[in-house]
Amino acid sequence: MPTLACTEQQTMAHIIAIDIGTTNCKAVTVNTKGEIYHTCKMGYPIIQETRGQSEQDPDLIFQSVLTMLHEALGASDGREVLAISFSAAMHSVIAVDATGKPLTRSITWADTRSERRANELLQRPDAADIFSHTGTPIHPMSPLSKLIWLREEQPDVFAQTHKFISIKEYVFYKLFGRYVVDYSIASATGLFDAETSQWYAPALAAAGIRADQLSTPMNCTHSETGLLPGIARILPAAQNLPFVLGASDGTLANLGCGAVAPGEAALTIGTSGAVRVISANAPADAHARLFRYILTDKLFVTGGPTNNGGIALQWIAQKVLQLPLQSDEDFERLWQVAATVPPGADKLLFLPYLLGERAPVWDAGAKGVFLGLTTRHQPPHLLRAVMEGILFALQQVLQTVEANTGTVNRIYASGGFTHSAFWLQLLADITGKTIIRTDGADASAIGAAMLAMYARGIIQNPLDVKHLVQHLSTIEPNPATHATYQAYFNIYEGLYPALKQSFTQLNNL
Template sequence: MPLFAGLDIGTTHTKLIVCDPAINILFQAKKGYTKGFGDTLDCAEILEAVRTLLKKAAETGVFTGQELVVTFSTAMHSLVLLNEAAEPQTPLYTWADTSSQPVVRELENDPLVQQLFFETGTPFHPMSPLCKLAWMKRSSPKLLAGAFKATGIKEFIWYQVTGRWEADHSIASATGLFSQKTMHWHPDAMEIAGLRLDQLAAPVPVTHIVSASPTGFAAACSLPETTRWVIGGSDGVLAQLGSGALAKGVAALTIGTSGAIRVTIPDFTVDRNRELFTYHLDQEHSVSGGAINNGGIVLQWWQRQVMELPDDLPTALEKFTTSAASVIPGCDGLVCLPWFGGERAPVWDAEATGIFAGVKNTHGQSHFKRSIIEGICFSFRVLLEKLEAAHGPVREVYASGGFTGSKWWVQVMADILERPLVIRDDADASALGAVAVGMKAVGMIRRWEDFPALSDDRGEVYHPEVQTKNTYFRNYERFLRLCQL
């Protein structure tokens, strides 16, 4: 029986988990990045992080005498231009890059652009590769025209492993360039982006499997030559799968640097108000939801820029929440609209700014910190209500990501959403979702519901504490007025 590895390539670090077929975690580790910051990253550093983690796992002996299946999860919306030798000609631009905002302002009301949303499921926003490419078409036309490939980090890594230029349907569906109706690159989107078809990777299902690594990648990582490689999907849809949020009435919520809340739907259906995204998992499952720019990164911003404390995110989370928890719910009327890095759903405005309202001379650092936490939770309450309007009631929410390291924050989220929050375990939901895809690719499961991790105990459940409702929702009404929603 094979072992299964799930590699989740994010915007702050890459994480690896290794499981047996019963989903017992045999190894897990992560490696952060030092090059780039937020809106740009370095492809070579990410590739080296993948190699390092696989080698580190191999050195433990966990793979000795075992078959191995490795599946990838990656962050959405990344873009890099490559030459024929697969050498980056640009930085790796992430979802946080907003350099294309001028072209977004220029084209966002174009009827063709608006119609593309209903075929691609991706909002027209600087996060998307479509907008980044449309900007390059204007600002760097020779660079774009001369590029051999325009890809994301998944395609770059996959080429290093397999020697093939392929893009999984899940990642492709988040580019703004891919028609989820035809399951091919959309010609109108390609025209807007200034791309030729040969500059894009060939779309393949998330379960697409390659039985060997002709590039020598497996040997370089000290892995068995018989290692099988599965292309996998995006971190968003795989977090949905890894959290077990497949059933109707169940949402998955993730907060790391940014954040998102999503539900699984049975087919490709888009939000008529164009406030929510719809991304692809497989022919029977799509994922609809909203992403926010301002998750854990707001805590880092406050600690570094306001408090002038150079903390990493886990340290910032602990110090920040301990201080915030010392203040009563509602922060004595202080309300935060945490759009400090622009905002995605539901406003899709890269130029949005943050607000503190109701400030009094009795408020101190702890009040501001708690108002930030409550503001992030209020943002998710807005998105939850929009998800319910589009897809029906949500009875419970499965939570994952770095914020689950604070039980206090999870409880505040449960109180504000007025829904039970379920924390399954310590495994990364996206990496665990990648493992599920690997198991399906090799035929060990036929349906996602057969994934062994989803039949485990429910995990820790945080129920809403109703006595805080009135205090929170006076501020929530103020929050909605600040949003002008």
């Protein structure tokens, strides 16, 4: 790996990071001091025509990537661009033919049409081995489950498929004409052996595919150069630049917010939520409650995602309480209303599984539940209970992570709700941890830029990024309030096990 001296001229050089998300594509230009120089983004729709469907147009996303690259390169103002690096959402699947033409749309992580196949897969005698080798829980989000669904529901398409790829792989194919996948995205497919860095034969057999129908796995620091002629004419300034494969958005977010040391976790609350830690030797969770994805060839990210973050808050505010949620002022009023109710919402608990749940229960059929509802409860009680339920779910993931990787002392929080002092204090009081608020709106893109710095030799260790991250504030828990919440959390933990069979019965009606 080449080593570059960090001169003043280099600190003025930049890296362009492309983050291919579920709702938009973002370009963030970062200098080698970690300072953001330019950002731009472009949205695209999610197609939901049938129950459980969540698809996107891969060519529309590719055009968004080209547009963002063109804008970011044009905004460089003559400054040296060292590399272009990529972050992308996990778990997408696109079937393409021998010419690279999509036979399907991009099936996103949120598509649940493979739920029955995932449940059947869980009953196989080799299910535990598949998880222990791949580190990806068996769930409808997993490309493994999606491929089984595609094979059974669209056999003609399945038979015509030359390659099964993710959205980032499609972008790189359109740029360079080669099928390559980084270890990080590969490790989130349920098809990749995280220990050997090879496609895992038993998982491929379960999906009914061959290894040559998948892309070539490469280290996350691998780069491609030499754009296809048609693309080079559109992006002439990028013709000779290295395009670093990068990693998945979740793993890169830990780098981008600085949660890289032992005892540190990254916690994100957006539409959904997640808790993640970086480790060099974390084993796969013995109970298949957590994911284990690759960051680099020597580092793993262990954690768990939740389905019900801001989407649950939006539900209670807009659909139940009929409150607007459009402006910052609307959210501020929401926090003020919730603050009128004491911790525990006067003995009202909320299980926030409105969209089923991923970690730690991995049950797409789970439901939302209020427990303890009485005539004395008013709308503010319901609002606070929902907010607490969202964070109880993340606390349960955090405790599962700690059981696998060791005690967490500091949580680096990012996401839209971290702008609320009330929400951050609530998070500190429920978890009992020190909360460090980061400017994490672009954490995945910044993490991709940091990975490119490592790939280019600007930093010698991918974890040597603390000096590149800005921390905005620190929040400490209130011990008495934490003790109150711990009593409620002990009850919360028992809700899903007690109701699991009832959820199944309800779903079967």
